[in-house]
Amino acid sequence: MNHNIDYFRDEVRNGFYVPTVVKQAWAMCLDILSEIDRICQKYGITYYADWGTFLGAVRHGGFVPWDDDMDICMKREDYIKFREVCDKELPAHFDIHDYERKEDHWLFLSRVVNNKKICYDEEYLEEHYNFPWLAAVDIFVKDYLYIDPEKEKARDKDVLFLVTIADGIREKSFKENVARFNLKEIENKYHVKLPDISKERELCIALYKLAEKRMAEVKENESEEIGQIYPWILRGDKGQPKNYYEDAVRLPFEDITIPVPARYNEFLTHRYGNFCEIHKIWWAHTYPFFESQKKEMERVNGAPIIDFAFDKSMLDRPAKENGASLKVITKECLTELKRLVGECKELLTKEDEYINLLTEMQQLAVDLGTLIEQVKGETKEPAQKAVSSLEKLCEAIFLGSSSKDVAGIEEALKEAEEIIEHYIIGRKEILFLSIGPEEWRGLAPVYEECIKDEDVDVYIVPLPILPKDPLGQVKMSTEDIEKAVHLGDYPENINYTSWKEYDIAQHCPEKIYIQNSYDERNAYLTVPPQYYAKNIRRYTDELIFIPFSPTSEFEEKDATDMYALKHYAVSPGVIYSDKAIVQSENIKKHYVNKLTEFAGEDTRTVWEQKITTEGFPAAKNTSEKGTILCIGVNELVEKGEELLDTIKDYIKKIKTENEGENITFTFYPDDRSQWDILNKDLAERVFKLIEEEAIKEGYGKLTLIPKKADAVASEYASYYGSASPLVPAFTIKGKQVRLFTGVTFN
Numbered sequence: 241m242n243h244n245i246d247y248f249r250d251e252v253r254n255g256f257y258v259p260t261v262v263k264q265a266w267a268m269c270l271d272i273l274s275e276i277d278r279i280c281q282k283y284g285i286t287y288y289a290d291w292g293t294f295l296g297a298v299r300h301g302g303f304v305p306w307d308d309d310m311d312i313c314m315k316r317e318d319y320i321k322f323r324e325v326c327d328k329e330l331p332a333h334f335d336i337h338d339y340e341r342k343e344d345h346w347l348f349l350s351r352v353v354n355n356k357k358i359c360y361d362e363e364y365l366e367e368h369y370n371f372p373w374l375a376a377v378d379i380f381v382k383d384y385l386y387i388d389p390e391k392e393k394a395r396d397k398d399v400l401f402l403v404t405i406a407d408g409i410r411e412k413s414f415k416e417n418v419a420r421f422n423l424k425e426i427e428n429k430y431h432v433k434l435p436d437i438s439k440e441r442e443l444c445i446a447l448y449k450l451a452e453k454r455m456a457e458v459k460e461n462e463s464e465e466i467g468q469i470y471p472w473i474l475r476g477d478k479g480q481p482k483n484y485y486e487d488a489v490r491l492p493f494e495d496i497t498i499p500v501p502a503r504y505n506e507f508l509t510h511r512y513g514n515f516c517e518i519h520k521i522w523w524a525h526t527y528p529f530f531e532s533q534k535k536e537m538e539r540v541n542g543a544p545i546i547d548f549a550f551d552k553s554m555l556d557r558p559a560k561e562n563g564a565s566l567k568v569i570t571k572e573c574l575t576e577l578k579r580l581v582g583e584c585k586e587l588l589t590k591e592d593e594y595i596n597l598l599t600e601m602q603q604l605a606v607d608l609g610t611l612i613e614q615v616k617g618e619t620k621e622p623a624q625k626a627v628s629s630l631e632k633l634c635e636a637i638f639l640g641s642s643s644k645d646v647a648g649i650e651e652a653l654k655e656a657e658e659i660i661e662h663y664i665i666g667r668k669e670i671l672f673l674s675i676g677p678e679e680w681r682g683l684a685p686v687y688e689e690c691i692k693d694e695d696v697d698v699y700i701v702p703l704p705i706l707p708k709d710p711l712g713q714v715k716m717s718t719e720d721i722e723k724a725v726h727l728g729d730y731p732e733n734i735n736y737t738s739w740k741e742y743d744i745a746q747h748c749p750e751k752i753y754i755q756n757s758y759d760e761r762n763a764y765l766t767v768p769p770q771y772y773a774k775n776i777r778r779y780t781d782e783l784i785f786i787p788f789s790p791t792s793e794f795e796e797k798d799a800t801d802m803y804a805l806k807h808y809a810v811s812p813g814v815i816y817s818d819k820a821i822v823q824s825e826n827i828k829k830h831y832v833n834k835l836t837e838f839a840g841e842d843t844r845t846v847w848e849q850k851i852t853t854e855g856f857p858a859a860k861n862t863s864e865k866g867t868i869l870c871i872g873v874n875e876l877v878e879k880g881e882e883l884l885d886t887i888k889d890y891i892k893k894i895k896t897e898n899e900g901e902n903i904t905f906t907f908y909p910d911d912r913s914q915w916d917i918l919n920k921d922l923a924e925r926v927f928k929l930i931e932e933e934a935i936k937e938g939y940g941k942l943t944l945i946p947k948k949a950d951a952v953a954s955e956y957a958s959y960y961g962s963a964s965p966l967v968p969a970f971t972i973k974g975k976q977v978r979l980f981t982g983v984t985f986n
Contacts, residue, residue, distance in 0.1 A: 249263070254305055254792075259804055264369045264763065294508070297504075298500065300949075308527060337353060382468055399470060402451040402454070409444060487501070520800060569608075571665060584601075605630045615747060622697060633655075636652035672687055678948070679755055704721050755788040760812065777818070795826075809835060810838045865957070890980070894958075902939060952966060954973070
């Protein structure tokens, strides 16, 4: 798959920071799923998202932000079909782990893996987002359960016995005579001939196959429920009604779609209860999954893998390099003009020398005016005022060539000096380096305060975010680099300066605000290196770092948040800045502790002084657009005909409870074909009802896909309707949420 480069940006979702390195892992999982999906469609194999992937598709439109693995499931017959064709269909470098193919994979699931080994080959990395680690999609198997609970208990007991014997043989926890006795009992019961106990692996595979055969013995028409027998049913969990797996719809999942059971609200409620409620406790595996691979590689190599190392020289603040700045050059030019005026007085009687001197003065004034326009921008008032004064000086010089009125030249120069001192030399400049239209929201409040000061020039330079190859080189066309700036997505009422045209050595702004997470540390993304924090700090009095978005508050016990922290707190942008402004004292504490852990206890004071909460931009309340009413495709099968009355009731409820507030209707998913698959007739009536309501009341409609859920939640006051990725986005912002199920959040 080719993922848009913007997919790999650091992002805050539902208050959780997702760094590029996790996006790389996500992309690899999505690529694996795409191959599985291709095979399944080719051979008519049905599969569904499962566990966290299922929850993520419904609640987040992709991965659960603090999760990073991918789970799907298949009914037993589909699983068998997939295993029969997957070896020949999957890409050659992929690997399949199951108990027959992979040593030490004694699980009743298959794992499709992106490679046979961790790979640092340059060609491989370049094709796989610089991600060397093994990523996988787990395929769980669903079997039908007995209606009779006693039969189910007997089956589960047999499965557990077979697995226990196999595991005991592998782990040498049985005496050989006991094992042989049990094996003989199994042969008699199942009328099979097992491999000899000396052929340990063959024997264990045979026992696992017997267990699978026992799990698969119930037919669909003999059952009302379905479940994952090993290990969950064996542990006493209940199965799910089999009708949950009758219909499927495809929901958005990151930049692809994934099939889920159509009754997804009923299913997830059955499994998790109030599944829209956010819980970030994650115990299923190490987060992120590749960190355990890194640790194992470090153990084998006997040395740590270092992606970014501290050097005390990082804290040495270089003196400001302003020798090539406009202000210094302007001062030098004015000094030279004054010197030339002085010489003019002495050459009044020497016609040729006098005229040559005036010509030199005029050219210097013209050159200075041109430079001011180039650096400051010819449409900006300071440049216009300064250039106008220099033009008057040139006029005085021209007149002085015939009248020899040096006093008039002196007066014009004095006036130009005063104007240029005010508008150029003595005027402060502030630079904002934005890394994207979405991220600009984090700097916008600071910018709006800065432009209130009429004595300050404010520049915004949007930076392109570019992919790096394994050697750190950018390989993109000029056209693609320009597209990466996304200038058309920024607010229209703001003037921007091109990153190519802005010469920081000439400007030398007094302050630079950055939000850059893409310095040399990032494994896949970069900004143009001249804008790295360590480079630009040489040209400013104060370099200020502000994160592009606040996160939710968290504590040391929140392991996933603490992992993400090191990717934005321990970054060149923070380390090289003179000040880092964060959202709260709690978050400051985490920054200080993480940076101290990185750089040494003797640096704690540095971070305590550098990191502050003063001046952190307050979030703007932009909830002017009223209420969103979202209808999920699941309602077609869960509510059926009642859905039409439910929608009408909620429209009345919104009008009553929110004093006639505007309603914006939306659908999840917005792909109409998924609605038609389930119930085309009812879907048409639902859409017609919404269209009639929208036209009658003058309401609008939107879709969930064009905007990120968090951005939509910033613009609206409340949310009503079905479960969708907007629910956690509204909830995390403390806004009202009322679901069709009766669940409410405030």
